[in-house]
Amino acid sequence: MRDAVTGAQGILEVNNLRIERDGKALLDVPHLCLGGPGPTLILGPNGAGKSLLLRCLHGLIHPDRGRVCQNGAALNAGHKTRQAMVFQSPVLLRRSVAANLDFVLKRRSLPHAERKQRIEALLDEGGLGGKARQPARSLSGGEAQRLAILRALALGPETLFLDEPTSALDPSATQMIERMILRASERGVRIVMVTHDIGQARRLASDIVMMQAGRVVEHGKAMQVLEAPESNESRRYLDGGLVT
Numbered sequence: 001m002r003d004a005v006t007g008a009q010g011i012l013e014v015n016n017l018r019i020e021r022d023g024k025a026l027l028d029v030p031h032l033c034l035g036g037p038g039p040t041l042i043l044g045p046n047g048a049g050k051s052l053l054l055r056c057l058h059g060l061i062h063p064d065r066g067r068v069c070q071n072g073a074a075l076n077a078g079h080k081t082r083q084a085m086v087f088q089s090p091v092l093l094r095r096s097v098a099a100n101l102d103f104v105l106k107r108r109s110l111p112h113a114e115r116k117q118r119i120e121a122l123l124d125e126g127g128l129g130g131k132a133r134q135p136a137r138s139l140s141g142g143e144a145q146r147l148a149i150l151r152a153l154a155l156g157p158e159t160l161f162l163d164e165p166t167s168a169l170d171p172s173a174t175q176m177i178e179r180m181i182l183r184a185s186e187r188g189v190r191i192v193m194v195t196h197d198i199g200q201a202r203r204l205a206s207d208i209v210m211m212q213a214g215r216v217v218e219h220g221k222a223m224q225v226l227e228a229p230e231s232n233e234s235r236r237y238l239d240g241g242l243v244t
């Protein structure tokens with residue numbers, strides 16, 4: 001549901017979120033509010049807790065403490081059906097490209113003719129128009145990731161979580177995916193994406209969440225965080241120094 005005040009997809013918020021293993025905090029986020037509009041990019045070094053946070057936001061992991069809320073209500077099954085997630089390595093069904101999309105559209109109970117139209121439009125959107133009948137598992141890495149994103153978009157999500165979707169791709173494949181992400185964002189899909197790529201954050205982010213050692217060390221407008229970071233951790237990360 002759109003939020004009238006923010007013009008985005010409502011507020012996604014975490015409060016007192018904590019995940020522990022063996023008494024050590026892997027994630028410790030007292031408060032974080034993602035109101036949109038525009039893509040939110042989560043940056044930080046390896047092991048900072050970016051994927052854990054993304055998985056918590058999507059309800060894949062239950063925190064030991066705290067909770068995720070959408071528009072003030074604890075994340076529930078209804079919210080989750082309006083979210084989708086794409087991982088670093090896409091897992092595609094052992095069937096054709098078109099059938100991978102049809103699988104998702106059938107879950108939305110769309111009639112055959114509408115599904116056919118939607119599949120064509122989606123394949124065009126992802127530059128996969130000529131590959132409808134090709135086995136999905138024979139696609140190149142970039143094509144496979146585009147199909148994974150199209151499949152997530154076929155769900156009609158309000159929020160799309162992306163966990164390093166371009167980390168294994170070359171610049172041209174990355175550019176195609178970034179265009180898809182920006183178009184989805186312009187259509188009103190809330191994008192929350194993990195990346196290590198500072199250049200990508202510059203190209204895509206409206207706001208940036210900077211993480212280190214399980215904590216959010218800075219959250220703000222992308223230009224602000226990238227050009228004039230307030231935290232030492234952000235400065236070191238953006239300067240390209242070794243962050244431990």
Ligand SMILES: Nc1ncnc2c1ncn2[C@@H]1O[C@H](COP(=O)(O)OP(=O)(O)OP(=O)(O)O)[C@@H](O)[C@H]1O
Pocket residue numbers: 021026044045046047048049050051052053
């Ligand atoms: N199920 C688990 N059990 C124990 N520790 C875990 C578990 N899942 C994640 N961790 C630890 O939590 C920390 C954060 O992991 P996470 O995957 O969120 O980091 P990340 O910032 O996404 O790193 P990367 O950029 O390398 O993907 C890491 O030290 C990881 O080993």
